[in-house]
Amino acid sequence: RKEVEQDPGPFNVPEGATVAFNCTYSNSASQSFFWYRQDCRKEPKLLMSVYSSGNEDGRFTAQLNRASQYISLLIRDSKLSDSATYLCVVAQAGSNYKLTFGKGTLLTVNP
Amino acid sequence: EAQVTQNPRYLITVTGKKLTVTCSQNMNHEYMSWYRQDPGLGLRQIYYSMNVEVTDKGDVPEGYKVSRKEKRNFPLILESPSPNQTSLYFCASRGSQGLNGYTFGSGTRLTVV
Numbered sequence: 001r002k003e004v005e006q007d008p009g010p011f012n013v014p015e016g017a018t019v020a021f022n023c024t025y026s027n028s029a030s031q032s033f034f035w036y037r038q039d040c041r042k043e044p045k046l047l048m049s050v051y052s053s054g055n056e057d058g059r060f061t062a063q064l065n066r067a068s069q070y071i072s073l074l075i076r077d078s079k080l081s082d083s084a085t086y087l088c089v090v091a092q093a094g095s096n097y098k099l100t101f102g103k104g105t106l107l108t109v110n111p
Numbered sequence: 112e113a114q115v116t117q118n119p120r121y122l123i124t125v126t127g128k129k130l131t132v133t134c135s136q137n138m139n140h141e142y143m144s145w146y147r148q149d150p151g152l153g154l155r156q157i158y159y160s161m162n163v164e165v166t167d168k169g170d171v172p173e174g175y176k177v178s179r180k181e182k183r184n185f186p187l188i189l190e191s192p193s194p195n196q197t198s199l200y201f202c203a204s205r206g207s208q209g210l211n212g213y214t215f216g217s218g219t220r221l222t223v224v
Contacts, residue, residue, distance in 0.1 A: 034212045043201055043215035044154070087154075089212065098169070099144075099213060103153040 003027060006088050006102035013078055014110050021073040021105050023088030032091035033064055035073045037084045038104065044087055047073075078109045113138045117202050117216035124192055124223055132187045132219045134202030140214075141207040143185040144169070145177065147198040148218075154201070160185055192223040 006023045013019055021035075033050035048055065050062040050071055061074040071088055088102035115136045124130055136143065144159040146169075156169030160179040174196055176188040185204075189196060199220050203213035 032212075036212070041199075041218075041220075043218050045215070046212040049212065091212075098156060098159070099154075101154040103151070 003100045004088055004090050004102040006086075007105050008103070009105035009107070011105060011107045012110060013107070015078060015080060017078050017109070019075045019078055019082075019107060021075075021086050021088070021107075023071040023073075023102055025069050025071070025088075025090045025100075027090070027092060027100075028066075028069060030069075030090045030092060033062075033071050034089040034091070034099075035060075035062060035071075036087040036089055036101075038087055039084050044101075047086070075107075078107075080109050080111060083107055083109045113214070115202055115204050115214050115216035117200075117219050119219060120217065121220050122222070124221070126193055126223055127191050130189050130192060130221075132189075132200060132202075132221070134185045134187065134216060135183050136185075136202075136204040136214070137183065138204060138206065138214070139182065140204035141182070142213075143179065143202065143204045144213065145175070145185070145187050146201045146203065147171065148201065149198050157187070157200075192221075194223050197221060197223050 036044040085104040145157040158177040202216040
């Protein structure tokens with residue numbers, strides 16, 4: 001099982017659609033979880049951290065299920081500007097605080 | 112403005128010619144890390160540093176060196192670049208408090224011919 005596995009995509013959706021991204025991780029000792037967004041040829045940018053209780057930031061909702069080792073990101077009312085690659089990221093405990101990245105899912109929101 | 116600055120943004124070089132990619136952060140972060148990103152492979156960690164003079168290997172350290180003589184700087188050194196090191200490189204940093212993600216630099220696109 002890959003360390004961090006995401007939907008391969010790509011996703012093509014119309015404006016206003018709701019999009020769900022799923023991610024699983026293999027290391028049960030993983031400590032922290034994030035969703036990053038990466039635009040073409042640009043650096044990854046932190047979209048949101050994922051907390052055990054679930055968290056919401058405007059149109060974005062992140063969920064974590066530690067028992068199933070599963071993370072999700074929901075985007076409601078998608079905008080053209082949401083088009084990007086979404087990266088699921090898991091951080092290990094320990095001195096490195098190593099980030100392990102999923103390969104990303106490309107989202108294209110169409111007018 | 113809080114940021115991670117990498118230079119150069121683009122570099123084309125020849126096999127075997129030593130090069131250094133610089134990375135500097137102005138956030139007084141303890142942790143710094145280098146990643147490379149390749150199509151189909153995602154982001155992979157090369158080296159990381161937990162503080163001044165403390166560095167260690169990541170997943171793909173072969174062919175790279177780093178140093179951390181000052182807190183703000185974390186240069187990546189390719190002593191003898193080879194074509195398989197053609198990639199997009201990102202430097203990133205984070206503070207030691209809390210469980211925050213990394214802040215990334217804008218990237219360096221390296222081509223080794």
